[in-house]
Amino acid sequence: MTAQIPQTEEKIRVSEIFGPTIQGEGALIGQPTVFVRTGGCDYRCTWCDTLHAVDSQYRETWTPMTAEAVFAEIKKLSGGEPLMVSLSGGNPAIQPLGPLIEIGKNKGYRFALETQGTIAQAWFAHLNILTLSPKPPSSEMKTDWAKFEECLAAANGKPQIALKIVIFDQQDYDYARQAAQRYPTLSLYLQPGNHTPPSGQNSEQHIVDMEGINARLRWLAEKVTADQWYEATVLPQLHVLIWGNRRGV
């Protein structure tokens, strides 16, 4: 009898694993979470705030890891106490995250994933919460709504689904209104953009324009209420307000 040849397991390309810290954005704002940030993205948003997990010039900082190895790190960071794990990127939907979600859920961990909605995966249905964050015109990316629909179909009504849209200007705002009209049943989060994002590896040295960010938040809050857009939830990036552009928090 010959030994069974082990199957080559697909690895997850990891940019960073950190936490627990509090989630700074969207539906889970304020909740303790461990972040798994994967490397690689099919988008190149002009204002990307995680270039170190997107641009291939940082590729050598990304580590291929098995689902078991990633979960071991999550477990270590969380002290073995189950919590919410945020799968982020780059675009984490590129990665083979199904096995990680399965291993973690068996141990009581919960999983949230945020993606722009360009790549659908069957394992979306096993998430606890899926945040779809289509990118507005200021990103200079073009939304493929057919792909977006595929993501919704893959989720198959199982996870909670949130629609989150970053807004820099009036055009973005108009885009968000149209997106919200298209999906009136999804819970909706609007987030003012950070026009002074960290840029790649020197992110911590990049000074954030707190006054400008606050001004944009006020503008958005006042616009949403003036327009009687009461279904929208307006939230800042809390971690930026608290920690600036510092990484790993």
Added chain:
Amino acid sequence: MTAQIPQTEEKIRVSEIFGPTIQGEGALIGQPTVFVRTGGCDYRCTWCDTLHAVDSQYRETWTPMTAEAVFAEIKKLSGGEPLMVSLSGGNPAIQPLGPLIEIGKNKGYRFALETQGTIAQAWFAHLNILTLSPKPPSSEMKTDWAKFEECLAAANGKPQIALKIVIFDQQDYDYARQAAQRYPTLSLYLQPGNHTPPSGQNSEQHIVDMEGINARLRWLAEKVTADQWYEATVLPQLHVLIWGNRRGV
């Protein structure tokens, strides 16, 4: 036949009605809301940030209004478009808010109420969300847990219930842990205190110590995660971060 003598309707003592603005705290953070702040409170927390709705020296600024008059104002402010109404104070549980909730819900409005949990009202069961915010030791108030239980009983499992605790220091933190242990099924929100609260009528002139508030938020976020207290959601007073101590936002 004699004309029916109209019953004297109990009036709501209103400190201010304002909005819509975004909710700055707790479970509804970021959601557009109209605030109805009632006048009068059975507590005198040392760090109260709404003295103008608490201290009887401001009593003459409080207006007795019928439920119909309050709702007319809500309707005007919201442009007749239903939204979440936040009933706040002072302690709004003192006031006869049942008829207002009934009138508003019939028109599609939703109602949230925040109270310290000292006075139970049968109409709690008609709220959409009830936030119980028992006050920690730094307030110098003493929690009557029997009264708190009465509030939970009055809610009768109908509204969503959140437990929200303001934290200034280690003693408050310990209090919050005990309260959370007592009610493990309630969703839990921890909020760092504002040690530079507005003081009565001159609130807008009172400079908020943003650095100090941020430091306390970082301290709390780091403590909660270090203690593996993953059920807690840590949120700031967003309106203070955005607008400082300004009133009516």
